[in-house]
Amino acid sequence: MKAQQSTYWPKGLPRTLDLPRTSLYYNLEVAATRYPDKPAVVFYDSVLSYAGLCQQVQALAGYLQQECGVRPGDRVALYSQNCPQYVIGYYAILRAQGVVVPVNPMNLAEELQYCVADSGARTALVAQELYGNAQPLLASGDLDHLVVHAYADYLTEATDLAVPAAVTAPRQEHAGSGVTLWQDALDRNLTPAAFAGKHDDLCVIGYTSGTTGHPKGCVHSHSTVMASVAASAVWRGGSPAFSALAIAPLFHFLGMQGGMNGPIFNGATAVLMQRWDRDVALKLIERHRVSLWSAPPSMIVDFFSNPALADHDVSSLSKLMGGGAAMPEAISRKLAEEFSITYNEAYGLTETAAFILGNPIERGKRQCLGIASFGVDARIVDPATLEELPQGETGEIILHGPQVMLEYWNNPEATAKSFLERDGKRFLRTGDLGYMDEEGYFFMVDRLKRMINASGFKVWPAEVESIMYGHPDIHEACIIAVPDPKRGETARALVVLKPTAPANLTEDDIIAWCKQHMAAYKVPTSVAILDELPKSGTGKIMWRQLQEDARAESSNCA
Known part of the structure; x- marks a missing residue:
């Protein structure tokens, strides 16, 4: 079947891009040369200029090469929450011609050890509050060098913002064989070797969340x-x-690209927060005239639910973008009607270094992944037969494009299972179910593994959640599958209410509302009202954990 292109294409844009044939590090060099005095990073009102950023990147790269023995192609782990040192460390590894291995700071010692051992990293850049998880890897021989940073070292200006305690914690004097404090490494001011990196060198190995078995390392070059x-x-x-x-x-690639690599590519300013706080975000947007924000829908929902919003000027905010989950229709409508902002939804994976499908800025569709972007071929196939499906039918999304990863690190079996050949092209199987409309826009239905089979009817949690966000008293919603003696499986809704919700609102009231707004087979058979829903480090609601907890509870009661 011939691939179908979107019947709409953004006016003035080419179908394919002439992509830079340079390293990612070169973007920083260009920005620092053009805008040396411009703020590259603002961290709770403390500013690091492009010249300062580039100088510290050079010094740390020199240390990594001369003292840690980092050679071209060597992997270096980066284990930290958001901070200026993360940006410096990331680009210093690239300047040393190494490969960045970003590790989720929520990972504990065993998970860190897996990423380090699997990637073969011998050096790690580590935030001091995570030192206890990393230090045993020196003793075990998994690591040779730790460079430890304290967030407080980059709070150079007084601020009235509510800065997290981990950020204000003073520097601890960690010492021992193989341990170096960040500032000591920079103070050496070592000069790195001449840069000879190429666009097709390895750049980043990003680990998946490991929803089945161990996490897999997605291998990306500078080009991808x-x-x-x-x-x-x-x-x-x-x-x-x-x-x-x-x-x-x-x-995570959403933040890595939208909050760091993208601004540096553009020579723009990144206003950096270590952790989510909607009140702090509100003040930073107003104070530093923030214009762009890439975030998951859950964060946007929380921000625009803030009662203090009316007391602050957020008129500079012109573009909201993100993905990972569909933006609820009710929230999209509120953004458009009250703030004249369109949430630009896009689609990407760790395997695609984020952005690969996107809604055109001037002609987006709500709750839509968008159309295939520059040089991308996106199709829908039957997940069982891999035969291509016609427009309008639901199947698995497969993708071919210049940003698709090279492979899974040291895992040829997983690589083979995740790719297929079609019309002389190599396509990535995403595991995401969706369909394409008559104009070539792609819509997400759900994850292949998340479908609920209720008496033979397919229930897609993302669809039910989106409808429930239209309830006037629901702040957040998560749909999970639980065993049911009659239906096999059934949907349960876990919801967090808005502070303004009536005190006498019951679970039965919510079910009654659902019966009025969705097909009977989609209506949750039970509802639980919770104080909060657990979220991952990227702000996504952890539906899998909630589902496993519910199933375990059901088994214990059986």
């Missing part, structure tokens, strides 16, 4: 990461005049 960065910048109109709120975790 650059393809996503450049495509997003052109698609959305990137500019050095912008400033971006960087709150999505930098270890």
